[in-house]
Amino acid sequence: MSFLRKSVQLLGAVGRNQQHLKAIRGAISAAAPRGYSSEASTDYANFPGAKAPFVSKLKLNMPEDYAPIPIYRVMDRDGFIADESQDPQLGREVVEKMFRDMVLLNTMDKILYESQRQGRISFYMTNFGEEASHIGSAAALEMRDLIYAQYREAGVLVWRGFRIDQFIDQCFGNQDDLGRGKQMPVHYGSKELNFVTISSPLSTQMPQAVGAAYAMKLRPDNDACVVCYFGEGAASEGDAHAAFNFAATLGCPVILFCRNNGFAISTPSHEQYKGDGIAGRGPMGYGIATIRVDGTDVFAVYNAMKAAKEYVLKENKPVVFEALAYRVSHHSTSDDSTAYRSADEIEVWNSVEHPISKLKRYMVHKGWFNEEEESAFVKDVRKRVLKQIAVSEKKTKPNWSEMFEGVYAEMPQHLVEQQKELQQHVEAHKEFYPLKNFKQ
Amino acid sequence: MLRSRLVQAACSAQRAFSTSQKALAAKQMTVRDALNSALDDELARDDRVFLIGEEVAQYDGAYKVSRGLWKKYGDKRIIDTPITEMGFAGIATGAAMAGLRPVCEFMTFNFAMQAIDHIINSAAKTFYMSAGAVNVPIVFRGPNGAAQGVAAQHSQCFAAWYAHCPGLKVVSPYDSEDARGLLKAAIRDPDPVVVLENELMYGTAFPIGDNVTDKDFLVPIGKAKIMRPGKDITIVAHSKAVETSLLAAAELAKKGIEAEVINLRSIRPLDAATIFASVRKTHHLITVENGWPQHGVGAEICARIMEDQTFFELDAPVWRCAGVDVPMPYAKTLEAHALPRVQDLVEAALKVLGGKAGKAVAGAK
Numbered sequence: 001m002s003f004l005r006k007s008v009q010l011l012g013a014v015g016r017n018q019q020h021l022k023a024i025r026g027a028i029s030a031a032a033p034r035g036y037s038s039e040a041s042t043d044y045a046n047f048p049g050a051k052a053p054f055v056s057k058l059k060l061n062m063p064e065d066y067a068p069i070p071i072y073r074v075m076d077r078d079g080f081i082a083d084e085s086q087d088p089q090l091g092r093e094v095v096e097k098m099f100r101d102m103v104l105l106n107t108m109d110k111i112l113y114e115s116q117r118q119g120r121i122s123f124y125m126t127n128f129g130e131e132a133s134h135i136g137s138a139a140a141l142e143m144r145d146l147i148y149a150q151y152r153e154a155g156v157l158v159w160r161g162f163r164i165d166q167f168i169d170q171c172f173g174n175q176d177d178l179g180r181g182k183q184m185p186v187h188y189g190s191k192e193l194n195f196v197t198i199s200s201p202l203s204t205q206m207p208q209a210v211g212a213a214y215a216m217k218l219r220p221d222n223d224a225c226v227v228c229y230f231g232e233g234a235a236s237e238g239d240a241h242a243a244f245n246f247a248a249t250l251g252c253p254v255i256l257f258c259r260n261n262g263f264a265i266s267t268p269s270h271e272q273y274k275g276d277g278i279a280g281r282g283p284m285g286y287g288i289a290t291i292r293v294d295g296t297d298v299f300a301v302y303n304a305m306k307a308a309k310e311y312v313l314k315e316n317k318p319v320v321f322e323a324l325a326y327r328v329s330h331h332s333t334s335d336d337s338t339a340y341r342s343a344d345e346i347e348v349w350n351s352v353e354h355p356i357s358k359l360k361r362y363m364v365h366k367g368w369f370n371e372e373e374e375s376a377f378v379k380d381v382r383k384r385v386l387k388q389i390a391v392s393e394k395k396t397k398p399n400w401s402e403m404f405e406g407v408y409a410e411m412p413q414h415l416v417e418q419q420k421e422l423q424q425h426v427e428a429h430k431e432f433y434p435l436k437n438f439k440q
Numbered sequence: 441m442l443r444s445r446l447v448q449a450a451c452s453a454q455r456a457f458s459t460s461q462k463a464l465a466a467k468q469m470t471v472r473d474a475l476n477s478a479l480d481d482e483l484a485r486d487d488r489v490f491l492i493g494e495e496v497a498q499y500d501g502a503y504k505v506s507r508g509l510w511k512k513y514g515d516k517r518i519i520d521t522p523i524t525e526m527g528f529a530g531i532a533t534g535a536a537m538a539g540l541r542p543v544c545e546f547m548t549f550n551f552a553m554q555a556i557d558h559i560i561n562s563a564a565k566t567f568y569m570s571a572g573a574v575n576v577p578i579v580f581r582g583p584n585g586a587a588q589g590v591a592a593q594h595s596q597c598f599a600a601w602y603a604h605c606p607g608l609k610v611v612s613p614y615d616s617e618d619a620r621g622l623l624k625a626a627i628r629d630p631d632p633v634v635v636l637e638n639e640l641m642y643g644t645a646f647p648i649g650d651n652v653t654d655k656d657f658l659v660p661i662g663k664a665k666i667m668r669p670g671k672d673i674t675i676v677a678h679s680k681a682v683e684t685s686l687l688a689a690a691e692l693a694k695k696g697i698e699a700e701v702i703n704l705r706s707i708r709p710l711d712a713a714t715i716f717a718s719v720r721k722t723h724h725l726i727t728v729e730n731g732w733p734q735h736g737v738g739a740e741i742c743a744r745i746m747e748d749q750t751f752f753e754l755d756a757p758v759w760r761c762a763g764v765d766v767p768m769p770y771a772k773t774l775e776a777h778a779l780p781r782v783q784d785l786v787e788a789a790l791k792v793l794g795g796k797a798g799k800a801v802a803g804a805k
Contacts, residue, residue, distance in 0.1 A: 122589040123589070173770060173771065181770060181771055182591070182592070182769065182770055183591050183770055184589070184590060184591045184770060187591075199593065200590075200591065200593040200594055201550070201551070201553075201554075201593055202523060202551075233522070233523045234523065236522035236523045236524045236527070237523060237524055237525075237526070237554065238524060238526040238527070238554065239554075264522075264523055265494075265495060265499075265502075266495055266498065266499040267494070267495065267520065267522070267523070271520060271522070272522045272523070273522065339499070340498065340499065397771065403766075403769060403774060407766060407767065
């Protein structure tokens with residue numbers, strides 16, 4: 001049967017080839033004085049590797065021959081919606097939650113950044129300038145959608161309900177840290193909130209997210225997708241290629257969400273790639289539906305994310321999502337970005353182009369913004385964060401015997417013995433150990 | 441990512457630790473400057489040499505090892521890359537196959553795991569697989585081992601990993617003399633060399649002899665160095681563990697025990713002859729490394745001794761002091777305890793020496 005089908009196909013291919021030859025001959029005879037015709041041949045090439053029209057004009061396809069993928073925007077920098085049909089029509093409550101979550105993240109970031117500077121925590125990464133891409137995308141998702149983040153997506157957790165105490169307990173690695181003090185600060189994770197724990201090595205979350213999406217696709221009546229966040233620098237790793245290609249070829253319901261913030265530590269995006277951003281790789285490069293948005297416009301991110309989610313679930317196919325913004329933050333507390341970019345440039349993105357100011361202006365036009373209430377809110381967040389830092393700092397560390405846990409699902413015999421030995425030792429010499437610093 | 445996190449620790453690690461008994465007036469050089477000057481010399485000496493890696497050019501390197509080199513040698517010789525370890529390790533390997541002499545910097549060796557296929561399957565084996573037609577004169581270098589407070593995925597020693605593989609040479613400098621001499625030798629070597637530096641040592645200044653600054657100063661690959669002679673017990677270490685060993689030797693000296701400290705300098709080829717000679721003298725051995733114990737450098741040394749007549753010279757079993765067999769804890773105190781400390785070495789030495797140590801201690805009193 002299959003042989004027969006193959007034979008028929010082969011015959012068909014031969015037939016087409018003959019037709020094609022005729023067409024070329026015809027073209028030669030008809031257009032002999034002017035040389036080969038540059039028009040597309042009427043028939044299509046049917047190579048296994050590509051289906052495309054034949055042409056008889058040699059041409060290098062130049063990057064500049066292709067228009068860049070346009071950037072979808074709903075709201076301009078003054079907070080006005082250009083095309084009313086694109087207004088997501090979110091109620092006041094939702095918009096207020098968006099705004100307040102962005103402000104909360106921004107405020108908490110400022111204080112935790114300072115606390116690292118004071119040596120109270122070892123490390124921190126802020127999210128300044130990218131708040132809208134976190135909140136806008138998270139708002140368009142359901143809790144059942146699984147998140148694989150890179151490390152600068154704390155806003156997604158804020159939206160999902162990760163509490164201030166949970167953030168700060170993680171940064172201090174104390175007894176209430178969900179990570180049990182095993183990771184550096186900002187490596188959040190929450191099973192409850194469907195947010196996979198951050199892993200330090202770059203881009204490894206990308207193929208993993210695609211694998212998780214593949215697993216979801218195999219579930220009967222699947223109604224959830226995976227969202228994988230990554231930076232434009234991370235997209236240079238080999239893992240990014242693997243993720244894109246496997247997402248496409250295996251047909252996985254995953255949104256590959258690139259936060260293109262212009263910088264990978266000090267490397268600017270123009271040194272990171274030469275094509276049309278990360279979006280440019282989607283449709284032509286990997287055959288993936290692609291969307292590109294203004295990542296400082298929370299409504300654009302929200303609308304695009306809604307559309308992306310609908311598509312990936314309906315089609316069981318991936319989406320490449322590129323949110324363009326500017327990393328107002330330094331890369332991390334180990335970096336001083338004024339060494340490689342001007343303070344003036346940063347200031348523009350920290351003021352008129354800042355996602356929070358854009359949404360604020362929108363709310364002002366709507367009459368939804370109350371200066372007093374909002375400054376009271378910021379004050380309140382500051383107070384809560386500062387208070388929490390004081391509390392988290394004083395909390396005891398996880399129980400010391402936990403250090404043997406979590407290496408293997410079942411503790412192997414040699415670790416059981418070591419744990420027991422240590423327990424006996426500590427019991428016998430407890431006056432020499434600062435046991436009060438650890439949870440009993 | 442957390443890449444430049446370690447810079448901080450490096451800059452704060454400005455301990456002026458010196459183990460030399462030479463006069464304080466001796467010339468000092470930090471390990472960072474030793475590496476920087478080695479690169480500078482070799483870039484000037486051979487125009488086939490170039491440096492490639494993330495942030496090595498305009499940013500002067502994440503740990504400032506390449507400070508000033510981009511300004512001096514320009515874009516063709518000092519090359520910033522996108523964040524693709526697999527990519528630039530492969531490109532550097534190809535450039536070496538084509539006759540250039542790349543120095544491929546990994547921001548840390550933790551990130552080189554993304555590129556390990558190029559290092560082992562291509563760089564290390566191509567000379568063999570091409571029956572000698574294509575050699576790969578390349579240096580892979582960067583900080584290796586635990587830094588401080590960067591948790592399990594960023595704190596591991598790759599000495600045993602790379603030393604496992606024929607075709608590679610693996611060196612692991614401790615002080616400024618090692619760093620400068622070994623890196624220069626690695627760049628001039630016709631084979632692929634992995635240079636495992638230590639971030640916590642970058643800021644440490646060491647006294648150096650006048651010959652060290654010589655343009656042709658080289659430390660031979662495959663030769664260990666006796667840092668401190670002694671007759672009672674041999675302590676073999678590499679990289680930062682040499683510092684721990686020297687401090688332990690000083691402690692032991694207070695107890696009347698003369699420890700001989702060997703700085704391996706090279707992990708592959710391993711200078712077994714120097715270790716054997718020392719053991720024939722001291723009859724006791726402990727090995728020290730910051731990597732994990734299983735299949736580690738110490739395990740290899742034990743095996744080599746058992747395969748040699750030297751085994752019969754031992755008066756007691758060899759003792760391995762190694763990193764604790766766990767993913768590196770993030771907690772500061774646990775991290776400190778997960779690596780061999782001076783007191784661990786002293787205890788190990790006393791246990792290995794057994795009755796003899798007891799006598800020596802008694803004698804000292």
